[in-house]
Amino acid sequence: MDAAHGSMTLRTLDETAMLGRALAEVLARGDLVLLRGEVGAGKTTxxxxxxxxxxxxxxxxxPTYLLAQRYQGRHPLLHIDAYRLSGADDEELGLLLDDAPDAVTMVEWPDALSAGLPPAQMAITIEILxxxxRxxxxxxxxxxxxxxxxxxxDLRDRYVHAAAERGGDT
Structure with missing residues (x-):
């Protein structure tokens, strides 16, 4: 994969929600997203x-204690938290990733699994400022x-326009 890099700072939960909506538009079934960051950085958020x-x-x-949770939406979402795993064996990893080809898969703490993970379409590192x-x-x-x-x-433009119509600040 030709890799490109970008960054952004989030200051509010509204900005995080906006980023989530934008990511939901960009991600497709079968995509794997790796999420890195210390405890409390906002990966689950x-x-x-x-x-x-x-x-x-x-x-x-x-899903720290369940390891994985699947949700149904416009695309299925598979949420994996590998925090408690260390060097997951192939069978365990295979079970976790059974649903991945049909879902958007987001993996927290992927380094515990990285040896057996398929190539990721996106990696996001979250740093607490x-x-x-973030x-x-x-x-x-x-x-x-x-x-x-x-x-x-597009989302920012709509947000600014809606705030202006309400007479509020952006």
Missing amino acids: LVRAVARGLGIADPIVS DSRE LLRFTSRPSRLTDLERHLG
Whole structure:
């Protein structure tokens, strides 16, 4: 994969929700997204935002003890949390990824599985800047990042327009 890199800073949950909606527009069945960041960085919050963008209303919680959770939406979402795994064997990994070809798969703590994971379409690293701000670094194909930027721009334009109509601040 030709890799391109991008970054953005999120300051609010509304911005995270906007990013989730944009990612939901860009991601397709069979896509694998790797999420890296320390505990509390916002990996599950980002998965929740993508789920909402996919039309999933179910509560999204970290599947740390279940390891994986599948949700139905416009595209199925497979949420894997590999935090408790270390060097997962091929059989265990195969079971976790059985649903991956039909779903958007988002993996938290992927380094525990990286030896057996198929190639990812996107990797996102989340860095805590302070109690509210997060720096996200993206690695993906150039066309994916271009599509993501376009969808984010469209959503921001709609948000600014709606706020102006309400007479509120953006």
